[in-house]
Every structure is written in structure tokens, then in C-alpha cells.
Amino acid sequence: MNDNSAIESIELQPIARICGEPLLEIPQDLYIPPDALEVFLDTFQGPLDLLLYLIRKHNLNILDIPMAELTQQYMAYVEMMRVDQLELAAEYLLMTALLIEIKSRMLLPNPKIETEQEHDPRAELVRRLLEYEQMKHAATRINELPQAGRDFNVIQIRIDQPPAAVQLPGINTDDLRNAWMAILTRARIHHPHQIKRETLSVRAYMSQVLRDLRGCDQVEFYELFSPTATVAEVIVTFLAVLELVKELLLEVSQSHDAGVIYVRSIDAAQSA
Amino acid sequence: MSAPLMPLNQLDTPDPLSPEKVKRVLEAALLTTSEPLPISELRKLFNLELNATVLSKLLEEIREKWLDSSVELVSVASGWRFQTKADIQPYLERLTPPKAPRYSRAALETLAIITYRQPVTRGDIEEIRGVSVSSSVLKTLMTRGWIEAVGHRNVPGKPALFATTQHFLDDLNLRSLEELPPLEEMRSLIDSSAKNQDLPFEIPEAHD
């Protein structure tokens, strides 16, 4: 399987251009002109990518990589990269170290019995190279899939919205309670505030009494009490009247002893 | 298929630009935009090589083609656009129920004060909340029919006294104000949130 020449012939596309000069290929001795370093770094995603390129495009045998030269040159690049690409330099350096390790181990007498294959650093490197290559291919394939916004657009037209019936906010008793709690909490934090001891039902009946009196000049006292009212309701209504009088909202009058007691809203009295 | 409308530009568009193709492109462009597209903009689709008259005619044809559909092509002030027809609206609303509006905190607190302290004047509400109450808040609640002025306090300025209405109770599914969360329960909640210090005010109690 010697497709070396075939690959070479189609691979005449410049891999990069340096000052307008096409860089046709990465030379086998890995010498990269210093000017080209930046382009070179852009061209390859990292040492794995470079190594893969060398192996695939130049049919370079991992075992035959000229370690001494490569190391020398890598060290020179590392020096240059250190200026602003320290991390990348470290990665190339690491790869160089790995290659040297592999090479040195391969030069040692080959102990025919390899008990644990996984511990062979070359096997590990090959595994990584293959995995990386597989992902590189997968990346290309993914990029070839149709992509929303690039190869097609999603449809979205307008909904012809007629003036919708005004929807009113809904509330529930929890909303009211929470609002009230917020008020109380705030009052506690900010300033002492006297909130009188009163019962809700009295306040509700106060409103009701005022409502009943609205539009009337005055009513007789007994008219404020519904004939069907329970004892509790009668008491609460009476308390409400007293409270309203205290708050100067009602005027209660009796022209003579045991006479008719009239109740009028002071508001009504004033405007009358 | 009709004759090409303009010479084929091999590099740019591989197939001849028949009226059918132009209509396909127009449809796609109009379907991908919710904003109306004026003819001047639509001409860009064809590198300005088709004039407005041709496009108008084709747009009219597209409009007719879509007449029976649930979507219509309309020409509005700023251009052409596709939109759904009104009879589809009720269905679409089931998909995205309109978000229920909410009352502001100011409105809710005002309502709570009127509910629990009624009848109260605007001044009372402001005193309790510690901030002024905007007229719009009161107006909102009045328009809703939840509060009403039940009288006036006999002090200078004769401020209106507000109370909640029967309609408010109805809307909250309550038979009477007594069914509201009792204030006593609130006290325990507040107490539990207050760490050490004594409350600087007396907590109102609900008891008959």
C-alpha cells in the first residue's frame, strides 16, 4: 500500500502563504522558516495535528522521525513561541519529549515479552493520533451538514393579532395578604407606626354603613340594622357606628328623650 | 415553465430565473421575515435585475395563490408580508396563552390597605405605606370596580373614603371580607420573621 506518490501529487495546494509566497508543503526535515511560524501555528491545531499531517501526507514512519533535528528545531520554535504563546509552546515541547521517549525506547533491546501493551508509549501515541484524526474527520462531516442560518432559514411570519380583548390582572387572597405583610414588615423597619387594634369586620361594616347612607339625607338608626341580621352582626354594626362617630364620619342625633335617633353622614350633612 | 426573465448568471444562480423561480424566492424571503419587505428590498434578492413592475405582478400572483390558505400575503404601508388570517387566531392563542398582566406592588398594597383598613382616605394609605399614592393606582382599582368612594372624611379638603365593593368580593370568590386571610395569622408570620426586637407597633388582630 504505497500511495505515497499519489498523495504527493494531489497535495500541491499551498498549505500557507508567507509574504505572498506559497508554502507548498511542510518539509520532511520539519524546518519551518521563522517568518512562517505564525502561519504554521495557524495551519495546525497543535502538535498532534502536525504529527498526523507528517505521517499521513508524507508517509512518515513514526519510528523514523529524525529526532535530533526535530528536537533542535522544536526548541528554536519554543523559544519564539514563548513570547506570546507559552501554552502552545509547552504542548509542542511535550510532544517532542514524547517522541524522543518513544525513539529511545525503541532503540533499546526489544524485550520480546510485552506483558502490558498499554504501557507502550508508542501504542498510546498511535491511539491518540487515530482518535484525533477520527474527530477531525467528524468535525468536517458535521460542518458539511446543513446548518440553520447558514444553509437554510427557519420560517416565521407574523401572527395577525387583532386588538385582543384587554385582559385584566387577576389577584387572589394570597396576593392581598402578601401585600399587607410587606407593608407591615416595611413599617417595622422604617418607622414606628401606630396601627390601631380593630377588627376587620367592624371596618367592613363601617364601609357598609357609609354606603347605606350615601345619597340619603339621614336615616333612622334602626334602619341601619337588617331585620335578618344575627346578633353578632347587630353588635358589629353598632360598633361600626360608634367607630364612625368617633372618626367624625357620622352624626347621630336625637331631638328628645326616647325620640327617633337619626344617623347622617357628616359628609352628607356638609354638602347638604 | 415560462421563459427566463433574465439571462442566467452561471456563477451566481445555477438555474434560469423563471417567473416560477422568482416566485419561489419571493415566497421564501417573505416567509422568513416577520417584518414587511418593500419592493425595493425584494429587488435585492435578484441583484436589482428585476424591476418593481415585474415584482409587483408576481407578488399579486402569489397573493392570489395563497387566498384559500390560513395565511395571507398583504401589502401594508412598509411593504409586503405574510400574516395569519383572523379566523386562525383563536387556535393560535391556545398555543401561547397571552401572559396574564399583573398589578404593581403599589396597586396591590393600596388594595390591601383599603381592604383591611376600610374606609380609608388616600392620606391614610399614604401614611401606612410611607409613600405617596398615585392617582392612577386608585383610578385603576376604581375602574376595575373593586373600590369605591363611600363618603368623605370631615377634615379640611374632605378627602374621599375608599372601601372595597361587592364586585371585588365576587371577583375574589369571597362571600364576605371575613373570608380573607385573618390578620392574626399574619402576626405569627411576621413574628417568626422578626428575630429579636419588639415590634414598634401593635399588630392588629382579627377577632370578633
Place this chain on the structure above:
Amino acid sequence: MSAPLMPLNQLDTPDPLSPEKVKRVLEAALLTTSEPLPISELRKLFNLELNATVLSKLLEEIREKWLDSSVELVSVASGWRFQTKADIQPYLERLTPPKAPRYSRAALETLAIITYRQPVTRGDIEEIRGVSVSSSVLKTLMTRGWIEAVGHRNVPGKPALFATTQHFLDDLNLRSLEELPPLEEMRSLIDSSAKNQDLPFEIPEAHD
């Protein structure tokens, strides 16, 4: 017109719900929404009164009806959606520059690793690529909504585990990860005809 699919609800929908009407409503709903709509969502259009089978059948009919158009109905991971066909794209790009960015090799490789090896940490990606992964690459993919952190690996530093999203599948017109191109077997890296003696180890196979 065909027989109604369900009894007419006079208050809600004034006309009987024939298959034609259902298709009109489905079309309108899908044309007005840019996000794919799953059947479960589409059922809401009809107050859940039509089952998934009926809707699937009608959606299929709609899909066929639109086949010759410049717009197609497709089923992707999150549901059904209308989209333009690829041949229209060059025209549309004249109107609005393409919205989708072209991704760098680093971004595409990172995406491929997350796609095929998910869930993976940044460290896993760096291990495979042999270089560090810049935060901007991950951020780009996250901003696009294609990847997300789905958890943390329980090792020191608790690194985030990344996975692809449903939105990623949607954007690539896919219904599931299984529809992605399968990983290719890579050609062996060591030439068997190489002058070197027998290899002292077995070459691991690429596997997924």
C-alpha cells in the same frame, strides 16, 4: 369537504373541525413559530382533542403538499418546523447576510468531540486535541445554544461536563444524535510494508 374530526364546540370554534381546517391551523401555527413545535404542543391547538396519530398523519400530508415549494416542513429533534430549502439560500443571503457564523477548526473539532464523546470535560477535549481549548471556543458554542454543561465530574476542581443540546440537533436538521454521520474507521498509521520488524504491540482499533 371531509367529515368533522370532532364535535363542534359552538362557543370556541365557530366552524366544524374538518381535516382541511386542522391542516390550515397546523400550517398557520408552524409558519408563525420559528422554534420547532412538538406534537404535544400542536395538540394544544385543538384543546388536546386530536390524538398524536391523527396529527402525525395530517402533518405528513402537509409535508407532501409543500414538497415542490421553496419551503419545506421538516421533523427535527424538538418537533416540526418549516424552513427554506437550500437552493434558496444564495438569494436570501443577498437580502440579509447569513446569520450563522462560520466556525474555526478549533471550534468544529471541539464540537465534534463533545458530540461523539459526550459528556466530556474541557480536559477530555484537550487530551484528544493535544492542545488547550480556549474559553472563547466553548463560549461560542454555548452562546449558539449548541452545547451546555450537564453536570460536573467528581474529581478535584469539579470540571463541567459538556454535552450537545437539542437545539444543536434542530439547527442541523436532525432528529437524534443517531442521525449524525457515524465515526469513520481510520486507516492504520503504521505501514505494514514498513521496513521495521514486527511490531511489538497490537495497533488499537478506532472504535466509538
